[in-house]
Amino acid sequence: MKNIPINSIINEDCLKFLPLLPDESIDLIITDPPYAISSGSKKPLSMKNIKKQEGFGGDWQIINEEWDTFSFDDYCILIKKMLQESYRVLKQTGTMFICGTYHNIGIINYFALSANFNIINEIIWFKRNAFPNLSQKCLTASHENILWIGKSDLWNYNYNTIKKLSYSFDRLKEANKQLRSVWDIPNNKGKDELAYREAYPDPSYWIKSQKPLRLIDRCIEITAQPGDIIADWFAGAGTTLVSALNHSLSYVACEINPKYVDVIKWRLAHQK
Ligand SMILES: C[S@@+](CC[C@H](N)C(=O)[O-])C[C@H]1O[C@@H](n2cnc3c(N)ncnc32)[C@H](O)[C@@H]1O
Structure with missing residues (x-):
């Protein structure tokens, strides 16, 4: 593949798709x-022996997906491999936001360093409305981690724009104050973000780990420049692509599950 398949979503394993992309693109x-x-024995305490109960839901209890089962x-x-290829395809000014949890963020941090990335920030996404811990054997997980990593020290930070902003939902960001590395963003999704579930009522099309759009919007607004190409290798419900489209930016993405690819195409076609 000599050119990037701009504004497309490819149904492929990212480890097969990434090597096809040109360097620094x-x-x-x-x-x-x-x-x-x-996977079985390594399930965190918060997920062991828990049956779904009425009124409870959310990531920690119900992510039990085939695509998430690994040794x-x-x-x-x-x-x-994903991080090595990401480093190769990023431009010198390029950066990457990788979402994770306390279960895997250490692994991501380690392999990001070994792929030669700069660790710019670790962001703590504080989920004020996290649901209670049903095991009663550990603390209630109320955050996720996001690493912001850069290919070189030439990354863009839209400092002045971001500093001016405040958000009605974020108690930790005031207008004209620097943005901190703890983000107070409720995990609620808007009606528009879940509208695909009416088009695809079969729950096997529903992405339980779908990120809220306003979380991804913030990542884009921190660093993106007009004309940028935004990529996502594990596209899920397509939140990154929807945000790129809303910011008039180009995108390229892959996703291994054909059902989720249908969802993404639907969402992109129905963006207002
Ligand atoms: C945590 S979810 C992403 C959710 C997404 N951020 C959203 O907002 O909807 C991870 C996704 O990666 C996909 N996936 C897993 N392994 C993959 C691989 N090797 N290549 C491409 N996609 C993969 C899964 O099907 C799943 O949709």
Whole structure:
């Protein structure tokens, strides 16, 4: 593949898709790989022996997906290769936001350093409305982690624009104050973000780990420049692509599950 398939979503394993992309062709990668928390003995306490109860839901209890089941070694290979290829395809000014949890963010951090990335920030996404811990054996997980990493020290930070902003939902960001590395963003999704579920009522099309749009919007607004190409290798419900489209930026993405690819195409076609 000599050219990047701009504004397309490819139904492929990212480890097969990434080697086809040209060197230094992508400005920004925002991606959310599997967390490797669905496999048997390594399930975190918060997910062990828990049956779904009425009124409870959310990531920690219900992510038990085929795509998330790995041996530790296989998971390390996926993350290592994905990060090495991401480094190769990023422009010198390029950066990458990688979402994770406390189960996998250490692995991502390790392989990012070994692929030669700069660790710019670790962001703590504080989920004020996290649901209670049903096991009663550990603390209630109320954050996720996002690493912002750069290919060189030439990355763009839209400092002045971001400093001016405040958000009605974020108690930690005031107008004209620097943005901190703890983000107070409720995990609620708007009606528009879940509208695809009416078009695809079969729950096997529903992406339980779908990120809220305003989280991904913030990643884009921090660093993106007009004309940038935004990529996502684990596209899920397509949140990164929807955000890129809303910011009039180009995108390229892959996703291994054909059902999720249908969802993404639907969402992109129905963006207002
Ligand atoms: C955590 S979810 C991403 C959710 C997404 N951020 C969103 O907002 O909807 C991870 C996704 O990676 C996909 N996936 C898993 N392994 C993959 C691989 N090797 N290549 C491409 N996609 C993969 C899964 O099907 C799943 O949709």
